[in-house]
Amino acid sequence: MPEGPEIRRAADRLAAAVAGQPLLRAQFAFPALKRFERLLPGSRILSITPRGKALLTAFDNGWTLYTHNQLYGVWHVAGPDERPATSRSLRVALETRRASILLYSASNVELWRSDAIETHPFLQRLGPDVLEATLEAATVAARLRSPAFRGRALGALLLDQGFLAGMGNYLRAEVLFDAGLHPGLRPRDLDDAQTTRLAEALLAIPRRSYATRGIAPTRRMRADYLAREGEAFRFRVFQREGAPCERCGTPIARIASQSRPLFLCPRCQPARW
């Protein structure tokens, strides 16, 4: 569940299951964290909140769990003493009387003093979270025009968590298509109308993904996921190479940008105009 919308949906599920609950048992598959299996139980889980693609689980004894799923981490909610049938490796288990939350496969797991969590090197560098409800298009537009960002190619900028936290590779492609912009363009190449349109897409597309059900963790799981969850975020260019553009019928192209696949409509997203 890699990008901002999927992480935030996971946070919602986890918080609904265990926020406010006293911790009965903790398990960590990392030697450096073993001591917390004794230290954390007895405290209460205060909150589970996303920061871009990272997740912070705060306990009322002054500790905060930092997790980042990278490409492959996945959270499960299970009943007490229950473990899902999966071949993945269990990395974190937090058990309460009501439910357990289980993190599989992730390698990025740390415990921080809550009063120092803001000094975490990853969190410290994050820009505003693109899914934060208070973030406005005018703020994003101003950010696009700022000296720090106006000279960067959009393809790279839209993956930079220091620009907007929570963006990711599928969102980048969908935002650029929505705004009708080529990834090689820079904010300083855009006129006011284009800047505004891009700023609005940068908020609207992630919010739409979050409001629908985001996307399935893997392609294989997609069919099952859709059957279970109902409507999902619909890609217009991502992973649609060769399919006709819904606006103009031109086949969607696949290029590489930042060593990552990027899908676009060559006609709707021209490099020059």
Add this chain to the structure above:
DNA sequence: CTTTAAACCTGCTGGC
């Protein structure tokens, strides 16, 4: 300054 490439973490996919 910005961009690029490689490395790391782990699991899935596609091809043989």
Add this chain to the structure above:
DNA sequence: TGCCAGCAGGTTTAAA
């Protein structure tokens, strides 16, 4: 069917 290289929705680091 089984195996394995390469790829993936991420991020950091070093080098260009």
